[in-house]
Amino acid sequence: MADSYDVIVLGSGPGGYVAAIRCAQLGLKTAIVERELLGGICLNWGCIPTKALLRSGEVFHLMKHAKDYGLAAKEIEADLDAVVKRSRGVAKQLNSGVTGLMKKNKIAVHMGTGSLKDATTLEVKGEKGTETLKAKHIIVATGARARDLPFAPADGKRVWTYRHAMTPSEMPSKLLVIGSGAIGIEFASFYNDMGAEVTVVEMLDRIVPVEDKDVSAALEKSLTRQGMKILTGASLESMDVKASGVSPKIKGKDGKVVASDYSHVIVAIGIQPNTENVGLEKLGVKLDRGFIQIDNYGRTGVKGLWAIGDCVPGPWLAHKASHEGVTAAESIAQELGNKDVHPHPLDRQNIPGCTYCHPQIASVGMTEARAKESGYDVKVGTFPFIGNGKAIALGEPEGFIKTVFDAKTGELLGAHMIGPEVTELIQGYVVGKTLETTEAELMNTIFAHPTLSEAMHESVLAAHGRVIHI
Known part of the structure; x- marks a missing residue:
């Protein structure tokens, strides 16, 4: 007999686990399904551990400029392995924290890969074999992953996504960062502070292109002064990946193609939603480039099926996902008869964006x-x-x-x-x-x-x- 719940949340990132907690607070019998680590990408491989890395880079930067503060610091060195170990320790601590929150709120945790059989049934293949779970409502919070270059997929050795860049096997000597959004710029800033020679390539005419143009201009000026090379209006034509490094050909804004050599490359060209093999298409869920289309409360248009976070339209930010999780949870509770909740639709004009570079x-x-x-x-x-x-x-x-x-x-x-x-x-x-x-x-x-x-x-x-x- 299938386990039965009021709500099942598929995915335990900052959208999913927050949605589950809010559902539980509202008295709903709730379960969460996770195929990897509680806390999802944000806590384990995204927002939090990257900030730990950036903090180490910031401290290292300040130590190198100690004399500006009337202090003396000699023979300063960075231990990349120790920096990464600290970052992973921070992630582990928060992962344990989410585990504790699930227990505190009496949320059932099913570890495994979930797929929809219908709008109220989820099949989970994992540590307990194959389980069938039933719910009155299901929230899809499956997140997203980094997009690969079609001609040079990430290999974890020379071509990195953000996950590889967080646990590097070695320190890059000459680093190419493709893409100047928040992820690209944060890693460019970290590795520049750590001593790598960094070049950033951006296809559009300015870096951090979603920001105000005055901010973009000021950031480019600052990063250039810090020693970075910034190439805007540039595109990657091809890239030869070898055991010893990478050799890209970059077309500049002047139309000239220049070949260079780098030890490593970080690809930060956007994300791809994790919506394949979830069972969405057969239920008639509307997708646009893989992203689940929803209303401002998280409804997919299929009764009882909701979606939040990085698998729905952006901005793709953890705090936006958490807010969507609360809104969906309260909307579900309202549909199930709770007259004391009054969910508010998401206002995208009030979502802050933050980039933790220097x-x-x-x-x-x-x-x-x-x-x-x-x-x-x-x-x-x-x-x-x-x-x-x-x-x-x-x-x-x-x-x-x-x-x-x-x-x-x-x-x-x-x-x-x-x-x-x-x-x-x-x-x-x-x-x-x-x-x-x-x-x-x-x-x-x-x-x-x-x-x-x-x-x-x-x-x-x-x-x-x-x-x-x-």
Whole structure:
């Protein structure tokens, strides 16, 4: 006889495990199915362990510049194996934490590969053989994987995806990073800090192309100053992979094709959803390039079947997946008769984006260009960290904060940052946008001194000609 639940979640990443916990909190009998490690890619191979690596790179960078702080540090060396070991330890700790959360919330865990037999039945092949699970509702949270180059698939030796780059067998001497999104730039920043000679290739006309163009320009200038080589408007024509390294041919923006040699290459050209062999097509689920099409609550259009996270349209971010998980869980509870939950649809304009390179970048809402394209008459304010006392005291005065407002209503349309700890600062603007804050409330808010957040205030003031410290 099949095990029966109110909800089964297929996949235990930051979308899946959060959805399962919220379902359990709402009194629903819940199970989760995972084929590899609880916590999914984010906790085990993505967001968290990469931040541990980047922290090591940041500390190493600061140690090399100790004299700038009146300190002496001699014979500084990086132990890559130890750095990776620390990163894996952080991942293991959080994996254990998710395991504990499943027990705490009385969520049944089925380890194995799941496939849909129908909208209410899941077959799981794993450590217990073949199991058949039934549920009133099923949430698909199968995530995504790195896309390969068609002519040079990742081999883990010379051609790496993010997973290989997190557990390298050796330190790259000359590294090529293909793609300048968050993953590509973060690894480029880490390996550059660790001492590799790094080149970044981006097909579009600027790096981190989803960010505001002023942020892109500032980041390129900073990374170049740090010793990276940035090639924009460039494409990879071919790549010869040998035992000793890789030899790509890169077509530059001038049309010339140049051959070079590198020890390793990291491919960061996007993701591919894990939606094959799940049984979606036979149920009539709509897919677009493999991504499951849903409404703003996670419904697939097939009754009882939901989807969240990296297997649905982007942005493909862990916090977006978690939010979708909560929304889907509450929507399911509501459908099952819970009158005390009031799920809110996802608002993509209020999803922050963070890239943990050096310097950090973060943003939420519309860029200045997108706001103008959308027909807004805008007011824009920019404040540089060189005018912020805390940033100067930290020795990190590089970067700025830019805010974009609707000139007619005062609505905060977007905020864009590059500089120290901006991945933490951005949440202030995210809260502001969620509360539909206007310029007036932000200008009249008292910001503590001395803090980096004062630059947020000054940026808002700058949009109205009232900036104080520059």
